[in-house]
Amino acid sequence: MDDPDRRRRDRTFEAVAFDRCATEMPHGVPHGARDGRVPRVDDDPAWTIRETGTDPSRHRVTETLFTLGAGGFATRGSVEEDAPGSVPLVLAEGIYTGTGSGQHLLPGPQWTGLVLRPPPEEDLRVLDLRAGVLVREEIGHTCPVRTLRFACVSRPGVVAMRAEAGAGRLRAGPALRSPSEGQVTEGRLDGHTWSRATADHAGMAAVATQRTGRDGEVRTLERIVAYTADPARRPVPRDAVAALEAARELGFDRLLAEQRAAWAARWEAVDVRIPDDPQAQLAVRFALFHLWSVAGRGEELAVGARGLSGGGYAGHVFWDADVFVLPALASVHPAAARAMVVYRIRRLAAARARAAALGLSGARFPWESAATGEEVTPARGCLGGEPLAILTGRMEEHITADVAWAAAHYARWSGDGAFLAGPARPLVIETARYWASRCRVDGEGRAHIGEVIGPDEYHEAVTDNAFTNVMARWNLRQAADLVAPDCEEGRRWRALADRLVDGYDPTSGRYEQFAGYFRLEPLTMEGIAVPPVAADLLLGHERLAATQIIKQPDVLMLHHLVPEEAEEGSLEANLDFYGPRTAHGSSLSPAITACLLARAGRPEEALDLLRTALVLDLDDLTGTTATGLHMATFGGVWQALLTGFAGARVRGGILCVDPRLPASWGSLGVRFLCLGRRVRLDITPEAVDVRTDGALRVRLGAGDPREVIGSARLPLGR
Known part of the structure; x- marks a missing residue:
């Protein structure tokens, strides 16, 4: 579990100042390095993140932050030499080993290892977001160790590295190293080294080539590797040879130029500009970088809670994927959202x-999913060193409606209505059938759902959790829309949806989080701790359950996901009530709360919470980043920017824009994909400039929709 109460580690989060690569050689070969030498990276502080130092407590965090992923494969940003506490890891999307709750992502052959004697005592490591490369340079040495590596965006499974050091310090060693588990086989094929890790029928294989050279007193090394993976059979190394040969023939420098061009195209389509807040701008770009990095190579995509950046949560797929990551990818990489x-x-x-x-009846989706879609949530865990039963697999049932919501959201945002009416239709209908059989109707005709856990998770086995009931209601109505108007089952779904209680009190404008919540001890976070904090560790499980302290904004999530199902005008009252009671003990919480605060016209409060979300991994606020990146936080950050501050939503095939900027932001620019178009919004307090690559219907605030072709300036009337 995430533990925000851990000591926050001091660090400087800043941009790098490497020598600028001012020009390019013909055919895109980067200037600034002789053939075989490691080229320089851009020094633009708006695009680069650096880590300097040797703090061992920070080492594994840095490995996570500098993960490079593309095409369904990812490599943790470990240093090249063997280092104490290092966790080098290569993972492939959807490739699991083990059974039941023991299922986890299978580590693959490692490709970044080098022999450096002596290894650098201190180095500077730089992640260049604009080019998608990771660079390392030794500090305080006349002939320093330097490396550059990247995962090819345009060549799924291909990775490349170049290294240099003083003669006698650098030795290549094996191009591939075996992982610590799985059935490992290796050999030679067509002059290349290959290695394969398998478990049951799934596996990952790699084929590698490398060459060494010398430039005066500098020894150089170049390595190119191609990966292949299969979730249903043992992969054949030969399947990767063609990709390796094509990459080798192109050569490292042109591979790098191709990489830069591919990332430039990405940033041209999707980006953020906050001129008055460069740190926030850089952190949002960091989030986008890693969202792109989880995009897979096939028709389906399993996004674990930590992506492919570490072993946290064993690569299991939670509602994080459906509700936090997918909505972000729908506007960043629609094909990946569809694959999810x-x-x-x-x-x-x-x-x-x-x-x-x-x-x-129907279909109930698992709280934690892996290869087969069966429930893989562990039955027991620990909290503060004490054993604890994990009930989420049995009771956190809102995941079933969340999955249906994700399908509908993708269809609405992308404009792919045929997908919802076609391939996704059975999913929405079967989940509705589950809720229809799950509800209990009392003697007064009201429908209830008992013994559940809501997103809050500090309160278990509750009845009529507002979020669960409202999501079930939405699910029933959405399914009814997908069947014929005279369908008897559809009419029953609508009638049941109308009967589901939601805990709304029209007098106060509040939703009761679950039946009896308002009778709990009215404790708030004031005087306990400054969020984000794991309140269950502070107060203990039983004590906490008797209070109104919540882990994350349970009721507020229904306003975020299905505002059309919430009572009009109720967002403000619920923000005021539940905000002070929220510990933000989940990494999912701050960004979405920021999104809702912005929507409610409270952008200054929203910005405060957004800043927490922006550095949650960069500053390791939860003390858990070493085990992997928090993908839901990244998805929430982008949602907060796009749907919160920029106020962009899709309704009825129309892009609705209602921006809310904090006073410190003189402007906000966002580029994204929507309804099959590339869209750019440039927002100031006076107007919204809209640019598209085709006709798009746009509504500003409460105004009438208008068709924008090319560009339009829409004045803000408030």
Whole structure:
């Protein structure tokens, strides 16, 4: 579990100042390095993040932050030599080993190892977001160790590295090193080294080539590797040879030029500009960089809570993927968002089997999913060193509606209505059937759902959790929209949806988080601790459950996901009530709360919480970044920028824009994908400039929609 109460580690988060690569050689070969030498990277502080120093407590965090991923493969940013406490790791999306709750991502052959004698005592490591490369340079040496590596965006599975050091200090060693688990085989193929890790029928294989050279007193090394993976059979190394040969023939310098061009195209389509807040701008770009990095190579995409950046949560797929990451990817990489829904669709049979085993109809999706779509949530864990039963796999049922919501959101944002009416239709209908069988109707005709856990998770086995009930209601109505108007089952779904209680009190404008919540001890975070903090560690599980302190904004999530289902005008009252009671003990919490505060016209408060989300991994606020990046936080950050501060939402095939900028931001620029168009919004307090690459219907605030072709300036009337 995330633990925000851990000591916050002091660090400087800043940009790097390497020598600028001012020009390019013909055919895109970077200038500034002789053939075989490590080229320089850009020094633009708006695009580069650096880490300097030898603090061992920071080492594994840095490895996580500097993960490079593309095409469904990712490599942690470990140093090249063997280092104490280092966790080098190569992972592939959807490649699991183990059974039941023990399922986890299978480590693959490692490709970045070098022999450096002596290793650098101190170095500067730089992640260049604009080019998608990681550079390392030794500090305080006349002939320093320097390395550059990247994962090819345009060549899925291909990675490359160049290294240099003084003669006698650098030795290549094996191009591939075996992982610590799985069945490992290796050999030679067509003059290349290959290695394969398998478990059951799944596996990952790599084929590598390397060459060494010398430039005066400097020894150089160049390594290119191609990976292949298969979730259903043992991969054949020969399947990667063609990709390796094509990359080798192109050569390292042109591979690098190709990489820079591919990333330039990405940033041209999707980006953020906050001229008055360069630190926030850089941190949002860091989030976008890693969101792009989880995009897979096939028709389906399983995004674990930590992506492919570490072993945290064993690579299991939670609601993080459906509700936090997918909505961000829908505007960044729509094909990846669609593939995430396909992952759920292809595991619908397992969800049906789960519902049937419970004596219920339809499909119930697992709280934690892996290869097969079966429930893989562990039964027990620890909290503060004490054993604890984990009930989320049994009770956190809102995931079933979340999955259906993700399918509908992708279809709405992308304009791909045929997907919802076609491949995704059984998913929405089967999840509605589950809720129809799960609800209990009392003698007064009201429908209830009991024994659940909401997103809050500090309160268990509750009845009529507002978020769960409202999401179930939305699910029933969405399914009814997908069947014929005269369908009897659809009419029953609508009637049941109308009967579901939601805990709304029209007098106060508040939703009761669950039945009996308002009778709990009215404790707030004031005087306990400054959020974000793990309140369960501070107060203990039983004590906390008797209070109104919550882990994350449970009721507020329904306003975020399905505002059309919430009572009009109720957001403000619920922000005021639940905000002071929220510990933000989940990494999912700050960004979405910031999004809602911005929507409610409170951008200054929103900015304060957004800043927490922006540095949650960069500053390791939870003390858990060493085990992997918090992908949901990145997804939440982009949602906060796009749907919160920029106020962009899609309704009925129309892009609705209602911006809310904090006073310190004189302007906000966002580029994104929406309804099949590339869109750019340049927002100031006076107007919104809209640019698109085709016709797009746009509504500003409460005004009438208008068609924008090319560009338009929409004055803000408030």
